Structure formats: structure tokens, C-alpha cells
Amino acid sequence: MTLHSEQAEFPPQSRNAVGAPRRPSLAAWKTTAARRMRAFAPVFVLVALCILIAIANPNFIELRNLIRIANAAAVPLTLAMGTTFVILMGSIDLSAEGAVAIAATTLVLLAANDSNASNFGWWAVLAAVCASGFMGFLSGNIQTGLRIPSFMATLGVWFIGLGVSTYLLGGSAVRLMDPALRGLALTRFLELPLSVWIALAALAVAIFIQYFTRLGLHIVAIGGGEDLAELSGVNPRRVRIAAFTIAGLFYGVAGVLAAAQLGQSNSVIGDGRLFAAITAVVVGGTALTGGEGGVINTLVGVLIVTVLGNGMVLLGISPYIQQTVQGLMIIAAVASSLDRLRLKIVK
């Protein structure tokens, strides 16, 4: 069924190229080769970036710095894993910042903190992840039940999350005082902070979901063409709700990690993370139209964005032009990874 939806997307010329390997014409060979190259474009970008930065400042490849990069990538990676599933489905999820705020708020208010007397330890983590997962569940139901486009549905859930967390925190920043939970960011195992290991575990789970479960297949199928997927027996409503819920769970883990890193939560703890996540997903080569790309792409995308941020500081690039460089980088990465000839319409 995935095969059908994928083929449906190919224009006749490229289908010939794939479907007739025994009579390879030079032109056809070029097309396939070019596509293969493009699939790896984000990796080339990442490698080139690393080499350039390392030449300019050898400190970049010091183990200590690589650990710092891993640490800086932990929260965006976990977050972007969630966003990937929704984008793969051809939808968009804007609720990340609200969900992160809810998770971080739930965590600090239930674990030992400087605002109330609760001290539920690891139960607080579970509650935080579940609360955020519920937000995703809500997004999925709003989208499918009320038939509201995911853009608006998740925008609404974003505000709801932000509003509820502002209300719960009473406008102030509440600090996380549980040493075990702070340990998620401060304790190291094999040199790496636990938060990095957790992000890697999240990556592993995401890979498993995408490549080894039926749900993963169905998500890609819906992104490739929902009508075809439905004809093949996929229940889009159920898959959508599941994908949004999974995204919410990932945001929850990211929220927990963010609160552990900063040692506090305020309602703006998620500020700026949404676009970082979407940027990473797109730069990694996942198409906003859905059906193409995946969590491995996102890993590369997150690393590109993080390495770039780290590298610009190492190179001493003026903060006044860093944003410009980031913008150019995004356009360059997307331009090199998309086969624009295949796009019939650009909107």
C-alpha cells in the first residue's frame, strides 16, 4: 500500500527510470543518481559544516565540545522526533511550545520545588509526559473530530497549554529542587549527561515506531496520499490521533529535559522551540507535504542546526548577523535536498 502511494507521486518519466532497470538510459541513470545524492544532501551539509568549523577552530572537535553539542541537541532532538511524525503525515503541529510548557509545569509543580510542598519524584516525570501526551491526544481529536485543519487545531492547543501553564505557575518561575531530577541534566554516564542518553532512547523509540510498526507505515501512507491509504484499509482518524498523541509524548519528554537542564520552569520555557523543531525537520529533508523523510533525517537536521549554532560562536561570528546566516543555511539545505523538478506546484 505504501508502494502504491509512492508510485502515485512519481511523474511518468521517473517511474520509467525506476521500473525499467534492464534498459538503463544515461538520462534515467542520472535521474536516479541525482535523487540518491539528494537524499544524502543533508548529511553532506552536516559533514561539510563540521569540517569547515573544525578547520577554522580545532576546539570544535574536542571531545568536551562534542559532548556540549550533544547536550545542546538533546531537547531539540526529542522535540523534533514528535514533530517528524506529524509532518510525515502531511499535517503540521504548532503545539510543541504549549506542550513543553505543560510538561515542564507539571513536572516542577509535582516534584520537589520552591513553590509548594509536593514531592512525587519520578511520578512527576510520568505525570508530565502523560499531560503532554494528553495535549497531543486533544490535538488529534480536535483535528479529526471537529475537522479543523491541523494548523489551527494545534495552534489552539498551543495557546491552551500556554494559558494553563501560566495559570498554574501564577506567572512566576518555579524552580525544580529534586536532586534526582536535576540529575537528568547534571549526572553523567560515560561522559554524556543523562539527558543525552534519554534523547538517544527517544530516537531509538522513534526509529522503531517509524520502521518497525504498522502505525509507522500508516503514518507515511497517509502523508503520501490519504485517499489511497484509506482505500487500502488504513483508518486515518485513528492513525492521526495516534500520531498526535505520540508527538505529545515526545514533547513531554523534551519538556522534562528542558526543566531539568534549566532547573526551573516558567510558562515561556518553550519559547522559540517550535520553529527550531520544524526547521530541523525540514532541513533534515522531510517534506512538509508529508510522506517523505523520517526520524533519521530529523536527527541530521537537528545536528545541522545545533552544530551551526555552536560553530558560529566558535568562529566568533557577530551575533548581529548570526540569524542571517541561519536563514541562508535553511534555504541552502532545503534547496539541496528537494528535487524541485518533481514539484509541480510550489506554494
Added chain:
Amino acid sequence: MMERFSMPGAGALTRRSLLGGAAGGLAAMALPRRARAAGDKPLLVTSIRSLSNPYHAVWKTGAEAFAKSVGAEHVTVVSEGNSEKGIADIKALLSKSGGHMVLNSDPNDTPDARPIVESCFKAGAYVVTQWNKPSDLHPESFNPYYISHIEFDGIKSGSAITEALIKAIGGSGGIVALGGMISTTAAIERKKGLDQTLAAHPNIQLLDFQVANWKATEAYDLTSSLLTRFGDKIKGIWAANDDMGSGALEALRAEGLAGKVPVVGIDGIKAAVDAVRKGEFAATITSDPFWQGGMGLSIGYHAAMKAFDPTKEPHEHREFYGQTTTIAKDNVEQYFKTNVDSQPTYDWNDLWGRVVGPIRAS
């Protein structure tokens, strides 16, 4: 928090405007229309940007404390970063109160001060503005209703924490600085304070100046990258607000450097005050939002009750820099006792006690 300076852009504006939604408007609707009677206490109104940052939350408690001390009705309206909503809410309250009202406003944006002041003037309500107003808008042009405008000197604050940081690292060595969002006045002034002080201390080397947009999260990532670039050369970290300072502190903590590399910030948020107590922050500065919230109303209240005549006050009572407090090791315990553990008690009748001078023409 200085959240008013750190709006990340249009996205946030829409979000906050939607978020704030009807709350303030509903508050305005719920009030009964009141007739003005002689000797009747005016309605006290606090207009601030948001309650989702600690700074304005404390502002509101100060306002409530003053309102309680005189037994007057008090309403808080929140603009949530939406100028039009902020102004509309104020107009609604002006009409409900028949102009018998005192407004203490932190205008959402600089141009907002003008329509706010004009509608108060028309309705005969007394108004005090803080932080934001166009430079050609003057209280004297709206006598007697526009009483005062209060700001805090960013250059002086930026300079004071730089001095504190230099002292903490023993007078020589390298530091890195984290600035606020590039285009905001507060960010520019505080950086100017840093630059001026550094010019007088040739033994201090500013290794790098980075922009963390007022945010702890960005400061966290930047600090760890700066540690790679400069390593042990970093003896201290200067941050233009406490939120970025605490982000930097957590990045230091992750490397086992908390308390070894001193941090300074501005705003006096609780996390920073605690860090000063633990010796992880060298200093922070507060404009005392509790005082701002209470005193802005008190000035208006006393004018409305005819306790003084604004038109007879000197210019430096009409537009002035308020006094800030530097919180460092030597006074942090005292500050904690009076301002954090308990609500401060101020003499709300001492209207001009914190005037430090006229506002610099920019």
C-alpha cells in the same frame, strides 16, 4: 524579567493577544458603572503587559498592597502584548468609572503611551506611566492629569553589575557578555553601561558579546559554546537580565563550574537572589516592581484626592529615573528577609523618595 522588551516577534504577539483574550475585557465589563461623588475614592487601575512573567506578577502584588492600604477598589488589566487591547480595556474602564480613576500603566509599546494619556486626560482621570513613552510626550502638556513618567537608568544598571563582576573576579581577567534582544532600548542601554565601565578597566578583557534574546534557554546553549571557545579564560559572565544569567549559571553547573565563575544579571528575580545567597551570582539589580506597582498608584491617588497639585511639582518629579537596588553578597540576606520571605512595607506617602534625577534626552 523585562518581558516587555523581549517579545520574540509577530508570532508571539498573536499568541499572546489571543491568549490574553477576553480576560481583561471581562474584568472591565463586570464592574458596575459608578457615579462620581465628592470624597469618593477613585478606582485604581493597573495596566501591565502580562502575568506570565515574575516581574509583572510582583508589580501586581505591590498594586494590591497599596490598594488595600487605602481601602480602594483595584483592577488589573493585562494587554498580553496587544497594544489595541491594552488601550481598549483602559477606555472601557474610563467610561465605567466616569473618569474617577487612577491609572498606573506600563504601556505595552512606546507609541501606546500617547492614546492612553490622551484618553485619561479627556476623561479627567489621573495617570502615571512607566518605562515606555515617546520622547516628545510630556506630563506638563496634559496638566494636571498626566502626573509622572518613571523609568530606570539602564546605563547605570549595566555599569553597576559590571563593577560588581569586576570586583568578584579580583580586578583582572576575561569575561563574556550575554545581551538582550538587539533592538530594545534596555538591551542597548545596559550594553552601553557595560562598555563604559570596561573602558575604565583595561585589565578586564571582554572575550565575546553574544545575544541571547533575554532567554535562559538561549543563554544556556550560548554559554556552553563559549566555554568551548574560551575555556578557562572565562572568569566571569555578564548577563543583561537575570533569566539569561540563570541560563548561563545552569550551563556552568553542567560543567561543574557553578560558583567558580561568577555571574551577574539585572531584575532581581527570585532565582537570581537565591544564587547571590549561594555565591553563584555576584550581583543582581532590581527596579523593585513591588514599589513600581504600588507607588505609581499612590502618586495618582494622592493627586486625585487633592493631596498635592501636580502642576506645582518640579519637572524632575514629572519625568524621572527611579532608584534601583543592587543586591550583592553584603545585603542579600537583608533583602531576602524583607522582599522575598515577606512583603516589603513601604511608606506609600513618600511619593518622591526614590527620584534619582531627570530622564536623559535620547
